[in-house]
Amino acid sequence: MSLQVVTANRLGDGLVVFLTADGGWSENINDSRVADGKDAAEAILAQASAPELDVVIVGPYLIDVEQQDGGLVPTKYREVLRTKGPSVREDLGYQAV
Template structure:
């Protein structure tokens, strides 16, 4: 099993967010809490799916990631796009900051 993190969309503005170690949500994937193994991933998703979070985020789910040095990088292209923004206009999205 690969490493996984939980991602969702923040209801306030629709931005992609990641569950952090302190139970908050961050726009930066490098702040995400990493689950290693099925049990840890299931527990992480259960925490992110708590009913009280329905007013903060929507659609939490697990994504596969890999550690590349100090960075956490999604393994699927779809998640890379969600993390960084549009691939056709690098002056838009998170990569433009």
């Protein structure tokens, strides 16, 4: 099984966020709590799906990631787009920062 992290959307502004090791949420995938194995992945998804988080985030789910050049990179193109923002205009989204 590959490495996995939990992603969701923050309700306040709709931005893509990632579950961190301290149970918070970050816009930076490199701050993610990484699960290595099925049991660890299920545990972090359960943490992210706690009912009290329904007022903070929506739609948490696991994504596969790889370690590349000292950082985490999603393995699926859809998730790459979610982490970077729109692909049609590089002056928008996270890549514009």
